[in-house]
Amino acid sequence: MTDQHSETLALWPAPSAPGAVDATVTVPGSKSVTNRALILAALAADPSWLRRPLRSRDTLLMADALRSLGIGIEETVASNTAVSGMPSGRGEAWRVIPATPQAPVTVDVGNAGTVMRFLPPLAALAEGAVHFDGDPRSHIRPLGALIEALRALGARIDDGGRGALPMTVHGAGSLDGGYVEVDASSSSQFISALLLSGPRFNQGVEVRHTGGRLPSLPHIRMTVDMLRTAGAQVDAPDSGGEPDIWRVTPGALLGRDLVIEPDLSNAQPFLAAALVTGGRVTIPDWPVRTTQAGDALRDIFTRMGGVCVLDDRGLTLTGSGRVHGIDADLSEVGELTPGIAAVAALAEGESVLRGVAHLRLHETDRLAALTKEINALGGDVTETEDGLRIRPRPLRGGVFHTYEDHRLATAAAVLGLVVKDVEVENVATTGKTMPDFPDLWQRMLDGDAA
Template sequence: MTSEVLWTAPVAQGPVDALVRVPGSKSLTARWMLLGAIADEPTRLRRALVSRDTRLMRDALERLGAVLSVQDGELQVTPIPPPSEAPAEPIEIHAGLAGTVMRFVPLLAALHHGDVRFTGDDAALQRPMSPVIAVLRAQGVEVTEHGEAGRLPFTVHGKGHLAGGRIEVDASESSQFVSNALLVAARGDQDLELVHRGASLPSLPHIDMTMETLRAVGVQVSHEVDEDGLHLWRVARGTIAPGSIVVEPDLSNAGPFLAAAMVTEGTIAIADWPERTTQPGDAYRGLLEQMGAEVWREDDSLCVSGTGTIMGIDADLSRTGEIAPTIAALAALAESPSRLRGIGHLRGHETDRLRALATELTRLGARTVELEDGLEINPSPLRGTVFETYEDHRMATAAAIIGLRVPDVRVVNVETTQKTLPDFVGMWLSMLHTDAPAGGTW
């Protein structure tokens, strides 16, 4: 147990009834920022997320030579200039706990002429990075590992180019190990053919998201599954022209607010929910309905109402693992057991989320069994206790959901939510009709 400041999650005094506007998608903001840094012209991003993760991405891109500024409420990205013939001075990039920085930017650093050292928070040094290093080396890039093999910190010795060509990757632990290679592939010396060889391929919607953003900027990209079941992506060299982009709201971050409607038998509307999206959070519509909610669209909003019943669920969340903590929190409050499957890859996120959820939900009173690829959650009467977050933003929001019904849930370091939702506490209190402070700025 840490000695971090505790935040007592507020208990709802009645049904919630609110229209919530969540900030822009972290996953999309990171992709658009990176593509803007290697584009052929400046990029303008409207409704880009401002959070710790995106600030870390901004810092990384600026260290590599991009210029980012806010003009008329839009984030403008001026691309990195061509590398000089002489090696630049060594630079260091601190990834914090941002997977998009530690896994996307090293491929970009190969296009830089000079040494780029990557490090991060203590917890980041435990996250798997071997596939990133393997892809770099397969494209002729020298990488020096400074500690445990396949972990941060390491140095990319950029020579100003990536070879491209046909390479293989094992992305069983994270879809980011595919997206990182695809995002910069249009700047390679040759077209890229990327083959996945591994036991599983989690979070496919995030790879679909990467492909959709590439197509939106004019990059030719395709995906197929061959007769042997191998996934193959092809990306052609070419121009990158994002222009002006409006970032979708973060649907995964909308989840805790939608869950609040179920827990309190209230109604929450999330503004500007896209009719079509690659975001994994769109799965909330079907999952919450299965768990007993009423779900419908009203104009541009998605609405969820609680019915007084939360039912357990047996669900394969392999495509949508990032929403598992929210579903697990609801499962702890449900009337019947739940089994969440296909999420073994969550062990390599900000923390081992399966172990963390099993530990903390059991501490609250919901006996939770950690399975090889998921969780089995058995609801029981819950009691207030200290809820450890393990520096994981989604653990903090899961605790807040349970705290709506269970008094005295004390959340360790709720400020970890600033990773992707800079004013979570303020938004939560506002939903409960309590004054809240304003959000963050660049």
């Protein structure tokens, strides 16, 4: 691991908890839902309304890319936002006006997996060249299997033989579609990307996963659920279909009026705060039924010593003052690993986090980064073949480097609650999915975050 020129980045003194946290925290909308909804709305036959969308770097990159392709996205803000105290996005709505994608254009994906993977299939429906590029890290994130799948479906893509960004999709106005095999063991987003635009392919799409263990299945279920709600016909393994095969029938998608759920994965550090301080945090609007991976926190944090209650106020987690170690397979919810690792570093017993080898290919190599940074604070973390082993040790203050990874920054904030003098490098990277995180974090500690 390198520090990625961390010496030039600001250090944020992570605030210590003065005692047991007691707060209600309204988190912004889900990135995963917002960006899927934007793609589906762009491909629909009628305009859509997306209410309470997340406004963060990843979602604004998606919206800007769609606008450059000729899709209309109009933003409105509820007139009572200022007096209601709602955080960014809470009183907003986006009206998406679909159109035939236009080219040539250049798309900046930043370091957003959803943008670099969900947009190329849509770009193949444009008439002309759509060039994709992004942050340096985006050039080494997995993309080759999706590029080959799109070629097999009829797309013409120039990637210089790299199987990665930068690349150009030469759209022909339509895509044949049909049957395709893809190894999605490095990212479930490959499958979601093909399914989301599948209704607009001439033959629809039939996707067979041919690789090893498929990570992050809840995200594929989210894609399938949202497609069906938009009027698409989808056959999937979890609805009686064949294992590892998804089929989408060609047809029109419906415009929708959709309220975006709060981002449950972004709720993680706030729930963790209750757990590690023996306090209580409520997250309003926690859905009773959801496909978000973050819903697994109810079970995981209960096993680690918390008590979770889901009622009409939302989800309330109450800490007991003790944090238990955990042995957990996180293959379906890998994005939660950094926050769980932070809690595990403060636990009374050893933890083993399994099934997350694919995190080495995320915004950074998350397993190496967590190992290096927690150990730099006095921890005892070792990498395994597919995860982490974390033994509790007394931790001390120091600089926690984030490698431009938002979930490392929020994990460091959790450690800082009970470990004095933790300084977080580049906490602004949290803006990737959670605008104004430092302010919301402080307001939680002050008890007025709702």
